[in-house]
Amino acid sequence: MTSERDWRGLLFVAPFVLLYALILVFPLLRGMWLSLNQVDLFGAGHFVGLGNYTSLLHDPIFGASLVNTFEVTFMIVPALTIFALLLALSLNSAGSGAALLRGIFFASAVLSVTIVTLVWRFMLAPDAGLLGEIWKALGWQPLPFLSDVHLVLPALAITTVWWSVGFPMLLFLAGLQQIPQDMYEAAALDQASRWTTFWRITLPSLRRTLILVIMLQTAAQLQLFGQSQLLTAGGPSGASRTAVLFLFESAFGRWELGYASAAAEVLFLIILAVTFTQYWTTGRAAAGSDGR
């Protein structure tokens, strides 16, 4: 092969490579470089090596924001997965009623986070909100969801589950459609109860979808930001400050771009590690269980 032909081939991939380099690779490397500098938004910075990282290590606010992030992710992902699966199971029929409900449950996913938080601020308000009214009707004291340090993360989680359930539900519905009908007929002839059919036929057939949903949602919820910023601005007293909110405040509140970049790199590595661990463990389990 001549070098001339090499160059002609490169021309074909050049548009993509250029765009990819410009909007993905360059910012990524730029972020890594920033994290090694002390720099604000306007002035030139100076190189501080791993200084930002050591500061982060000793920053209790960053540590607390990571803990909050993990806590809220741990609340959201299982609840969201189970809720989406239950919705998909109950709406997996051909009727027009089910089609309408599928549309309704997916509708929340197309709303902007601004509207979602607006809606839920009303829902969660203790004196006028829907949840407060329900509590009162049951004869209990309304709970101050957004101003109690112990209730604010569950409130964030509820809001997020409501907002995000549509897409995983669609994935599960697509997975359910892939299961051949004759599998269920064989199970009926095999005297399988509904419960057995679900555990031994449906759930194993949805295994790949389940893994996908959990991985996507974990990666997404570790970056939870809009709900926390708009609903509570991280309060009360930092109880709902997530990692991304922390780096947003560092970058655009205190103009510490280098420090914020370092926090972003740490979060990036954490998400990478979590996702790979999930991929590795579930991938091996899947390989062991269905032989592919």
Add this chain to the structure above:
Amino acid sequence: MASLELKGVRKAFGATPVLDDINLTLEQREFIAFLGPSGSGKSTLLRIIAGLETADAGEVWLEGRRIDNLPPGERGIAMVFQHYALYPHMSARDNMAFGLKNAKVPPSEIERRISEAAEVLEITALLDRKPSEMSGGQRQRVAIGRALVKEPKLFLLDEPLSNLDAALRLRTRVELAQLKQKVDAAVIMVTHDQAEAMTLADRIIVMNDRRIQQVGPPMEIYSRPQNVFVAQFVGSPAMTLLPAILAEGGEFARLKLGDGSVLDTRVPAAALPAGNLRLGIRPEAVRVTNQEATTKGKVDLVERLGERTLVYARLADGQPITAEDDAYSGIKIGDEVPLLIDSSAAHVFGPDGNSSHGTAA
């Protein structure tokens, strides 16, 4: 005691009727084939027996017990699905054990039945494999094994050979015939392949257009078809049908064909209805001859099958007729050939499509 009994079974999907008043009785250990074209209702009938569809009317009885109101798993029936429907995430062993576990069969008994069935089907080495690690033929054996271990009173096979390649299909056909000797149960097989039905079944149920057209042993279906549909559907190549009218004659019908030739059949003339008739004649009863001929035809197509030659020709009035010649036939397309029709093998169909047969047939 009869094995399976169907009494007045009807079924419609919406406004479209698919089964009309089906009545049928199976003997113990009988092998039955439901034979018919796509859309004849044969698969729906099988699914009604299995409990996967509900009939609109009628009753299903198995060995003296009414089963049409029972769930599929409690009917004492096992089914082999067309696409096998093995559980992909379970090994062959677990696939076979699944139904038995659900039926609370003791583990030692499950183990015994699986190893017995695996031995019969020669799949012992495959028991720990997943369906994705098996060939089509091996999957089919596991699917049959899953049915065998249930020790059912009735086996249902839905197009069991349709997913296999030609060589494997012939081998599996032989094996199904051997399997039939070993199981102590009746078998119903749905097929659209007449060779499968003819070779495997004790009796064939020919179905078309929502109804049973004829019930009988394979050779009776072949040699005494009750109507035009059965006559044309069973047999390959299909029976030739020629318009004919009844000529003056004695005890047996003398038929005059469209091209003017006259045929003395062995069908009693008194049994024939008035009106336009059709003569039915199988290709093996029409020979190309160099002696005295019944009629003559112009050759459209010659098919050399090795042991014989099929000649597709047209009579003087344009009617197509299929004839046979020797393996080393010198006939070419466009030739005009004399044809000798064995009139004793003729079938006569009335205007309603129902048949009368020669006494010799």
